[in-house]
Amino acid sequence: MGKTTEKNSSPNYYLLNIHRIQKAVVSKVFNYTWGQSLTTTQILQERRRRIKSVAILYSLQNCPFAMRARMALLMAKQDVLLRAIVTKDKPKEMLKISPKGTVPILVLVDGRLIDESLEIMTWALQKSDPEDLLYRKEPHLYPQMLSLISVCDSGFRTNLSAYKYGNRYHQPNEIELRSSCEVFIKQLERLLQNNNFLFGDKLSIADLAILPNVRQFMNVDKKWFRGAYYPYLTNWLGNLMQSLLFSKAMRKYPLWNDNHEEFLLNWD
Numbered sequence: 227m228g229k230t231t232e233k234n235s236s237p238n239y240y241l242l243n244i245h246r247i248q249k250a251v252v253s254k255v256f257n258y259t260w261g262q263s264l265t266t267t268q269i270l271q272e273r274r275r276r277i278k279s280v281a282i283l284y285s286l287q288n289c290p291f292a293m294r295a296r297m298a299l300l301m302a303k304q305d306v307l308l309r310a311i312v313t314k315d316k317p318k319e320m321l322k323i324s325p326k327g328t329v330p331i332l333v334l335v336d337g338r339l340i341d342e343s344l345e346i347m348t349w350a351l352q353k354s355d356p357e358d359l360l361y362r363k364e365p366h367l368y369p370q371m372l373s374l375i376s377v378c379d380s381g382f383r384t385n386l387s388a389y390k391y392g393n394r395y396h397q398p399n400e401i402e403l404r405s406s407c408e409v410f411i412k413q414l415e416r417l418l419q420n421n422n423f424l425f426g427d428k429l430s431i432a433d434l435a436i437l438p439n440v441r442q443f444m445n446v447d448k449k450w451f452r453g454a455y456y457p458y459l460t461n462w463l464g465n466l467m468q469s470l471l472f473s474k475a476m477r478k479y480p481l482w483n484d485n486h487e488e489f490l491l492n493w494d
């Protein structure tokens with residue numbers, strides 16, 4: 227963080243120093259009355275006030291659970307401070323509040339914790355759901371969405387882990403392991419034959435929750451996946467991965483442990 231002596235108390239000086247990391251890549255915590263004559267103390271007070279008024283998300287870049295949480299928070303327009311971590315160097319602040327040590331973790335302004343990705347998604351979308359990802363007008367679909375997500379998070383993920391392992395270590399049963407994953411992939415392909423998204427013609431919480439896992443399946447053996455015949459699924463995956471939402475959710479942030487600097491996850 228920049229040195230803030232009285233000599234260098236101009237907001238611009240402070241802004242440049244506090245956010246010396248690519249401004250284009252990460253979003254600033256506060257972008258308000260810069261240029262006006264605020265003292266360094268006032269700026270620091272305002273910064274602290276703003277930081278305290280926003281929830282904190284501990285997040286891991288390529289973790290499918292963290293990805294789905296980030297996408298839902300964006301769709302719900304719930305700005306959060308994103309603290310990027312890596313598993314081999316977890317912040318002590320994170321382990322103190324959640325010793326189980328998995329990400330994502332959302333720390334709410336009142337101090338409550340949500341340490342399950344699906345719960346973070348539902349928390350965000352229940353607060354605000356401008357695109358109706360919960361399909362409120364068709365409430366009978368919600369239990370079906372949760373049920374599909376549950377198949378993904380249990381059976382499919384177990385099979386996917388085995389397939390990833392089998393592929394990495396060239397296990398003789400790799401094809402068999404992949405076929406076990408394809409049971410779920412085929413189920414998604416069938417759903418997507420009828421609609422552009424899993425539960426209709428618009429995005430739902432299920433699409434966001436499942437997408438990072440299908441992406442992980444594709445990444446195990448991209449060459450095989452390109453040749454496999456899942457046209458509807460491939461189209462769905464491609465469209466979502468090319469979306470602005472996905473690119474915002476995958477934006478790379480400096481690691482929290484490096485400098486303890488705060489950055490917002492939002493649409494800016």
Ligand SMILES: N[C@@H](CCC(=O)N[C@@H](CS)C(=O)NCC(=O)O)C(=O)O
Binds near residue numbers: 341
């Ligand atoms: N059920 C949890 C699973 C979260 C999870 O397993 N995250 C992985 C990263 S993808 C993790 O944090 N693992 C801890 C570690 O590798 O030390 C959720 O949905 O949030």
